[in-house]
Amino acid sequence: MGKRKSRTKPPPKKRLDKLDMVFNCPFCNHEKTVDCLFDRGNKIAELSCGVCKESYNTSINNLTEAVDVYSEWIDECERANDFEDPA
Template identity: 60%
Template sequence: MGKRKSRAKPAPKKRMDKLDTVFSCPFCNHGTDVECRIDMKNLIGEASCRICQENFSSIITTLIEPIDIYSEWIDKCERVNNHEEGEDVDQDDSYVPKKRVSTTE
């Protein structure tokens, strides 16, 4: 007599690791002092440093994570620093010359 074929068990689902919500500050370089908060009611994302009181806010969508807000802040700082050194910046980018970037559009 033949043995019945057993059904293969489905593979266990992989758990997604949670992304960070605290980062190092681009101005004062403290380790975990920048905290990113997302306000879904007003569609605003904010990153702020507890030590040097620098902050950054941007308009968000429902798919944005805290790491995305921090990355936008770093990108904006790099664009401002490159523009101060004399490199060209896109014409569409509204640039306001400041020593530090504190808020977005």
């Protein structure tokens, strides 16, 4: 005779934390004022600050998230500052 199969629960799935969609503005230093809007049809993302009205546009692909666009904006700001201050 065969043994009965034990019914064990499958291990719980890993919980993925949601990524932020609202960020701090690098220009006016206000917290949680930069919103990210995606236009997946035209493959464009736009970040804009609600206080100082600074904005940044970039092209995206299907895997791009809001954090990626924000990081790209911060990198562009740093490159612009490095270009102005060679010393």
